[in-house]
Each structure stands twice: as structure tokens, then as C-alpha cells.
Amino acid sequence: MVENRPILNIVTHLVLILGVAIVALPIWITFVASTHEETRMLQAPLPLLPGGFFVENFKQTFFGSGLSGSQSAPVWRMLLNSLSMALMIAFGKISISLLSAFAIVYFKFPFRMGFFWMIFITLMLPVEVRILPTFEVVADLGLLNSYWGLSVPLIASATATFMFRQVFLTIPDEMLESARIDGAKPMQFFWDILLPLSRTNIAALFVILFIYGWNQYLWPLLITTDTDMTTIVMSIKQMLEAAEQSPQWNIIMMTALLAMLPPVFVVVAMQKLFVKGLTETDK
Amino acid sequence: MLKRVHFQSSILPYLLVAPQIVITLVFFIWPASQAVYQSFLIEDAFGLSTEFVWFENFEYLFGDELYLDSFLRTLFFSAAVAFMSMSFALILAGFADRVVRGATTYRTLLIWPYAVAPVLAGALWVFMFNPTLGIFPYFLGFLGYDWNHYLNGNQAMLLVIMAAAWKQVAYNFLFYLAAMQAIPRSIIEAGAIDGARPLRRFWTLIFPLVSPTTFFLLVINAVYAFFDTFGIIHAVTQGGPANSTTILVYKVFNDGFVGLDLGGSAAQSVILMFLVIVMTFIQFRYIENKVEY
Amino acid sequence: MASIVLKDLVKNYGKVEVLHKVTGQFEDGEFIVIVGPSGCGKSTLLRMVAGLETVSGGEIYIGDKLVNDLEPADRDIAMVFQNYALYPHMSVRENMAYGLKIRKLSKVEINKRVDEAADILEIKDYLDRKPRQLSGGQRQRVAMGRAIVRDPQVFLFDEPLSNLDAKLRVQMRLEIRKLQRRLGVTSIYVTHDQVEAMTLGDRLMVLNGGYVEQFGTPIDLYDRPASVFVAGFIGSPAMNFLKAKTIGGNVELSNGTRLKTNTKLDLDLTLGIRPEHLVADPNGVIELETEMFEQLGATTLVHGRLAGSGEQLVASMPGHVAQEPGSIMKFGANADALHMFDAASGKRLEQ
Secondary structure (H helix, E strand, O other), rough: OOOOOHHHHHHHHHHHHHHHHHHHHHHHHHHHOOOOOOOOOOOOOOOOOOOOOOOHHHHHHHHOOOOOOOOOOOOHHHHHHHHHHHHHHHHHHHHHHHHHHHHHHOOOOOOOHHHHHHHHHHHOOOHHHHHHHHHHHHHHHHOOOOOHHHHHHHHHOHHHHHHHHHHHHOOOOOHHHHHHHOOOHHHHHHHHHHHHHHHHHHHHHHHHHHHHHOOOOOOHHHHHHHHHHHOOHHHHHHHHHOOOOOOOOOHHHHHOOOOOHHHHHHHOOEEEEEEEHHHOOOO | OOOOHHHOOOHHHHHHHHHHHHHHHHHHHHHHHHHHHHHHHEEOOOOOOOEEEHHHHHHHHHHHHHHHHHHHHHHHHHHHHHHHHHHHHHHHHHHHHHHHOHHHHEEEEEEEEHHHOHHHHHHHHHOOOOOOOHHHHHHHHHHHHHOOOOOOOOHHHHHHHHHHHHHHHHHHHHHHHHHHHHOHHHHHHHHOOOOOOOHHHHHHHHHOOOOOHHHHHHHHHHHHHHHHHHHHHHHHOOOOOOOOOHHHHHHHHHHHHHHHHHHHHHHHEEEEEEEHHHHHHHHHHHHHHHOOO | OOOOEEEEEEEEOOOOEEEEEEEEEEEEOOEEEEEEOOOOOHHHEEEEHHHHOOOOEOOOOOOHHHHHHOOOHHHEEEEEEEOOOOOOOHHHHOOOOOOOOOOOOOOOHHHHHHHHHHHHHHHHOOOOOOOOOOHHHHHHHHHHHHHHHHOOOEEEEEEEOOOOOOHHHHHHHHHHHHHHHOOOOOEEEEEEEEEHHHOOOOOOEEEOOOOEEEEOOHHHHOOOOOOOHHHOOOOOOOOOOEEEEEEEEEEEOOOOEEEEEEOOOOOOOEEEOOOOHHHOOOOOEEEEEEEEEEEOOOEEEEEEEEOOOOOEEEEEEOOOOOOOOOOOOEEEEEHOOOEEEEEOOOEEEEO
């Protein structure tokens, strides 16, 4: 701060606190809703302060099949599906991007630039613009309702490849020369030198990709019809539809809370890596 | 682009790029080319015969009022989301930049909506604005304002804009704060010595200096509003009432998967692809011209 | 231990040839310094020996083995890089052991060699530290240690001292020389610093624009530079060059002054005289119009121009000399301290 202005300082904090409050309000209301009985959640005005039914709601949501009378899988199963999908997407993207960036930066081979541009093009083809034909491909391959079908079509990644390419380019050439004189073969160099030197970048990217994977919606919605394959994020929409007949807002909001908890936890706990990941992949 | 020294190997680099290339070909390039191909076809109502019709699907789209409305609506939606979320983030970042201690605490409290899935964001907002039970309609009722986004298209649009902007505030805040903290303190101090008061300094020094970030965020927010908000629309309004919140991505999905109009949906995909290419191009131009402080 | 032979070595980058038929034979245990201005191709030459650059033409032998197409690791060499190229995520011990581990030496053997090298280089106390926790000089030692543990046939040094401050550079220079003597390993050392080159090398290869200007002992190069380029590059302060021609066995400078020699040549030439070979002499024929006196303590450099010609001339005189700038000083020079070069080609002419 350049100069001392006590009033401005107070205003600063007031504005920021207000901003935090506005941003947090939807979550607070979600939390409050998840702590009340079903019947309380049917009377307007809805409560603004937490009630005493958090544990009951949690048990009913986590182990039960969500809404009473619905055929969906239990929430723990959905969480497991989401976790598998998120991890597969994050690991998959990181692995194949590391390998292709390694090839593109450290090898000279015919069609190198051709491959580079092919990877670049994926940047321009978000899943939303090619949903129907991609769906057909996955269906033809028999991957509907499988973890492979959920994750593999999403793991090609130009941004991750570019980021690793950037990281590798900043590693001094002498690392490679020195490793070659030491007798390291390409894959030894990759494991012993390149991977350890890219550690923090990998971790930062992992945070971003975990969130990306966890929050996938349209794609799982299309390719899973089996209730056992439902992800937690998808289930919210189904519950909202059901809510039009018999609203069980306490359960819906508890599910929403559980659905956002893992990625929010990752962001808050690994804030530094998260910020690094965001700013590096979008450059 | 390439290291001065590189490995000599005949087959290994191909093996290394193979996974990425195979996935790209099978799940990206092949489907995208299918979409382009299908956009030139018309299928009859029973899926029995297809006819190659060149640009007829596109001509039809650009003559279709529903599509043009959706196009304009998407533009409005994107502009509104970007403006709301960026200005809110800019103000908060401007204040957070002044805070010496506790800046990271505020940051922590402001960034986590980034991690909330769009469809969840939609669910939270639709709950808060539920016409019969929601908190906000209840209080608005006291003011004599009747809220029902299931019936009122403008209210529905406002609701999806708020939900989409809320989720994006975190991202914009982070980038604005980082950009402001990258401005050398000496520039601000020089401004103070020149007699500029804090508000004036903000508008005449800080805001112009973060303009590259503003431009970058405009592109990012536009891409976000165009493509990543499907979940919000799907959860909150399903494009309704009366198509008043049907943005392009939602329409592609709806016409293709619900309406089963393959040619028309494919043509819409191709137009979207074109838009992404334009935005990617602008984004890369931005990197080249990135201003250094 | 091994000798190294370079035979008509050529390097092209696309159509540009950067090394032109470089030839030289380096004896077993010799310390060879390749010296030249930046861009002369000296690093490229070293990297070709290392196997980090491909050979466009000619042959490289290490020992009796043609190594043109061998991987660096198979050439039995070790290299010390300008920026040390230590692996930042490994401790000093791991850095030194990495190459041995890849060669699948036993743990016992690896530890033995690392400890020995650490002993020699006095870095025992830092073995568990990471490179970023070390000072520049310590990193330099680790880089040397990494080369030593390999027990190679050849050491290659690529300007290893240029990242150190002046004082440390002198100290490390001496240590490298002592170490090389002690280990007796054939070494090639690349530098642009002529003092480093003179003090380190058994023999020097002077490169200029991809050509070998001269290859010989430091004293050879100093006493009998093969060209104007070598003459100007070796020795500090640099040699004076004056326009001259031969007239009846004598040399006439541009201002008409005649110097006595026994030359049988008859042509235009460039005459070189080292500043330290200009001897103050009241009867001397070389008249210097002084402009500035640079006091270095042990010596004084007298800068000025050859009277009546305007050509620049520097003389180095022992002790303290101070006069009014503008005064005329007279110098003489021994006939054998005069270097004659062809005015057109710059090549040395024998008297």
C-alpha cells in the first residue's frame, strides 16, 4: 500500500468481505438446505441458518440411492465413478502429453511438425462441437457405459502438450548433452532427468485436470445409460428433474455438496499449484 | 522449437506420439470430419435415405429465425456473462491488491467457485430462485416483484447469466490479481507522488496496465460462455421458456440428440467449429503481442 | 589414455561451412587448448569430438578408433560444460554417480570412485547437497568430479571457467592444470581467453573463421606467430602493426623511418612489434608521439602514434614512466623482434 488511508483500508476490507459473502452465498444456502428435514424444506421462506439433520441427510444420501423411490445408484458409487473418471482423465492426459511433448522436443523425425499440428487442431475441437459423431465412434467401439468410454475420448490434449513442450524447452540443452555423455538412453533421460525436473508442472496440471475431469457433464450424460455408471455431477440434473414432482431439497443439496467437495478441496488445499497450473496452461 | 542436440532414433519418437495421435485421429479428427460431411447431407424422417445437398443445411440455418435468434442470444449471453463476471472480479482484485496482509486469505475465499461444475452451479442458483420456495423470489415478493423464470424468459436469461458469471468470477479474479501484483510498485508510487488519489490511480494507471489481461480474459470468457455453459442451461432452464435461453451449444445438442436432425445439427457443429477456430486464432495473436511491464 | 587425431574435419550447417578441413594430432596425455574469438567454430569442434554434433566430413580418431558415428557415451570421454549442466534434482553424489549407474557398475565401486574424486577435489563435505546450495566454484568442482569418476580417455572442457569471477578463475585454472598433470588424461580445452590458453595448454590450436591459423606450443605462437591474426590474438597488450615495405634489405615505415634487417624480401608488408619489445633508446629510430600513459604499477603502457604517420603504437616500459602527453619518445627494436607479414594475405614471412 502506497500511503496510509485508514478509512480506505476499512472500505477495502468491507468490499472484500461483501464480495466473499456474495460468492459464498449459494454454497451457504446449499449447506443450510442439507441440514434440514425434508418437510422443513417445503415451507417458504426456506431457512437461512443450519438445522440439525446434517448427519441423517448425509447417511441417507451417501449410502442410500439418493432420492427415495428412485432407481439410481447409491451416491458413494457415483462418487467412485466420478473419482475414477477424473483420475483416468488427469493421468491419461498427463501421460500422453508428456510422451508426445518429449518426442516433439527431443527427437528429429519425419512428420514431426505434422504431428505437432495434428495435436494443435484438437484445441479447436471441443467435445461440444463434435458430440454426435464422437458418440457414434464410441458406440461403434463398444465403449458406451464404460470407464474407458468416459475418459479416453477426452484425454487428447493440446494445452497439456504445449505446456510440457514449453517446460522442456526451458530445460538447458546441456542437461541432455551431459546425460548423453553419461550414457543415458532416451527413456532413461526421460525418467531420470525430465520427469523429476517437470515435477511441479505435472502436479499443477494434475490439479487443473482433476477438476476438469470431475466436472465433465455433457459427455458422461451422452454415453452412460447404465445407472451404475452415473457420475455424481450428472446425478444432480436427474434429481432436479425428479424434484419437479416430489422435491427433496435436503437430499439434492446434500448431493450437490458432496459433488463439489472433492474439487473444491483440491483447489483450496493445493492453491499454489492450482494457480500455477491455471496461469501456465492458458498462456 | 527443437533442441540443438537431439536423440537419434528411428522408431521411438513414433511410439511416443502414437497414443496422442491415435486418440486425436479416432476421437477428434475423424468425428470432426464426419460432422463436416454430415453437414452436407439431409436424411429423411425415417433415416432410410440420405441425400447430398451441398450447403443447403447452412442456407436453411441462416434463413431459420430460430437459429438466428439463438445466435444473437448467444452473443448477448456471452457479452453479459463476460461483463458481469469481469467487472465484479476487477473490482475485487483492485481492492485485494491494496491489502498487504490477508490477500491470500481473500484469494482462497474467492477462487473456489472455479471448482464447481457448471451443472452444479446451475442447480444452486435454480434452488435459490425456485419460484415457490427459493430465498430470492420470497424476498422479491415483498418488493412486489413476481419471479418465475419458468414462465418469464427474461428472468430465465438473467438467472443463467448470474449462474454462469458467478462461476467464472474466480478465474477472472485470479488473473486480474496476478496482473496487478505484477505491476511494479514504483509505478504506483510515482503516481502517488504525482498526486493521484487511489481511485484515480486505479483508472489511469492500474486499469490501462492490466488491459492485456482484460483482452485475454474477454476471449477466455467468450469461449467459456459459448461452450462450457451447457450444464448450466441444461440444469436451470433446458433452453426455455419458449427457447429464450437456447444458446448455440444447447441447440446443437437439442437438435441432434432430441430432435434427431443430423444434417442440421452437423451444420451447426461446423459453424461452432469455425467460431472456435476464430477465437483460438485471436487468443494466439494475444500471446504474440503480450505486453511486458 | 589415448591420442586424438582430427583428419580434414568439416562441419556444415545447411550450405554454410563453419569448419574447414581441420587437421591435428593430439598426443596421449597432452593438454590441448583450442582458442579463438567467438564464432570461430571452437565449440563446434569440441562438440564434434564429444559426439554432440554430427561430422559432415573428415575423420576423428580417439585412440586408434574411428569415432565419427559413435554415441557420446561410447567414446570414453567426459565433458565439463560452461554452465556445469549439473542435474538440479540430484545431490552432488548422485550427480557424480549417474553415469556410473547407467554403466551398471557395482554400488561399492561407484561409492569408491565418487569418494576418491570428492577427495581429490575437496568436495567431500558437499556430497549430500543439491547443486543450488553450492557456490559457483563448488559447482565447478562437482562438474569436474563428474568427469573424473568416469575415468575416461579424454577430458573435454567447454569454457568451464567463464561463469566464475576473475579471482576464482585464476585459482581454478591452476587447479585444472594440476589435476590434468596428476591424472595424465588427454584433454581438450576450449576458451576465448588467450591468457587462459597460454597458461593451460601444452599446445594451442588457434581457430579463426573455421580455419586453423596455427597449432603449436604457447611459446611458438608468441615468438613466431603464423599470421597477423595469431600475432594480434596472442600476447597482451596486443602486438603493434605498422604499414611497411622492404628496401634493399631494410624495412621502411610509412613515415620514412628505416629499420635495419637482413631480409631478402622485396614487397609491401605489415610489420609487427610487440609493445614489450619496443625499448626506450635515445638513439632509437622509432619516434612515438605520446598521447596517454597507462600506469599498471609494474609496467607503464605508453599509447601514442608513430610520429609523422598517425599509425597507432603502444609501448610497454618497465616501472613508472610519466611525461607530458604530446612529448616525443624514441624507441629501438631488435631485428629478431620484428615480425613480418605479407600485407595482402597476412601470412608470416621469414626474413
